[in-house]
């Protein structure tokens with residue numbers, strides 16, 4: 001895959017409206033859920049990003065027949081021709097892990113490469129495997145490949161030791177065709193999980209949620225579904241944080257503000273002026289953002305996927321802010337890149353960042369390490385004095401649809417150059 005370099009000239013003021021795409025982290029499990037039925041399925045508002053394209057290729061390699069164009073997915077997995085998830089594709093994105101539950105439930109067998117760790121942390125899969133083995137799957141691991149097999153999965157009660165988003169999604173999908181009623185405890189409460197549950201119930205599953213417990217009563221078969229993916233709350237949050245950078249004002253459209261409550265509380269504490277409607281939020285920056293103390297938590301807490309972008313904003317706050325990352329063990333790599341631009345960020349503990357501001361940022365040549373860190377560096381390049389170059393920026397296109405174009409329409413000056 002060719003890489004991309006971004007060249008950003010700053011500082012530029014961002015103002016105007018931006019439209020939010022469908023949620024990558026809802027579309028991915030929902031695309032995997034199409035494996036649960038041989039009937040035709042349709043998904044609307046699918047973001048056209050690298051991760052959804054790879055997910056479609058992965059399903060096609062299993063024998064599925066689908067087309068993803070102009071944000072619409074039409075797919076039918078009538079006959080699956082193999083149980084082996086393509087090694088090469090599984091290496092590219094961790095989301096291939098989401099094939100595990102549905103393929104095992106549908107075909108009784110699946111072989112998958114262990115998704116590698118990634119820059120933000122080890123990304124273990126033990127909860128996924130423990131839960132499936134509790135449901136009767138025979139799990140074996142050999143040279144980095146997992147094989148799971150089960151004639152028919154049976155119900156169980158499984159308590160997640162800690163919250164796992166895709167762990168919850170995988171076990172829910174595995175349980176929809178299992179025998180009896182499965183009860184999962186300490187499940188993720190992210191809106192993407194509930195969007196998946198909504199879709200499955202509308203295709204004949206019997207799933208109920210009670211706080212962080214989810215009960216799934218197995219059914220014989222699921223019918224096809226037509227569903228529209230919810231808006232991407234992390235993309236929306238990224239543009240809300242962009243609007244909070246002085247002297248910007250941005251209206252974020254086609255979003256669901258109720259999914260960004262914690263962020264909006266924080267931006268209010270930072271001093272932003274916020275107005276909102278049913279599917280839009282306007283953020284007007286404060287000329288002197290106030291420092292804040294933030295800790296990332298599973299939903300409805302402050303999302304780890306907005307931690308890097310928030311770091312960029314807090315370099316402009318008038319005082320010292322602290323950011324505690326509780327979800328992943330290594331998600332601070334953007335801070336050394338921001339320091340190259342003049343930020344004053346230091347790690348004050350294994351999961352704590354101390355950010356002193358305000359610090360004027362100047363353009364620099366930066367390396368992006370992961371999807372959300374890339375977004376943080378783009379926001380920094382927009383407010384920095386001079387030219388910022390971001391190398392291996394392909395990561396950005398894994399999870400943000402047309403981000404340079406959307407930002408340029410708001411007043412940024414970003415060029416994408418194929419390396």
Ligand code: EPZ
Nearest residue numbers: 025123124125126127128163164165166167305327328371
């Ligand atoms: C999902 O990843 C998201 N990805 C991530 O978004 C997001 O950062 C993360 O949830 C947390 O909100 C998708 O939904 C495709 P986890 P996931 O399982 O499910 C530990 C982005 O930028 N854990 O909730 O992989 C794990 O090590 C991406 O869009 C175990 O120990 O995350 C981590 O420390 C990045 N054992 C913590 O739990 C397990 O079996 C949370 O992981 C599973 C997880």
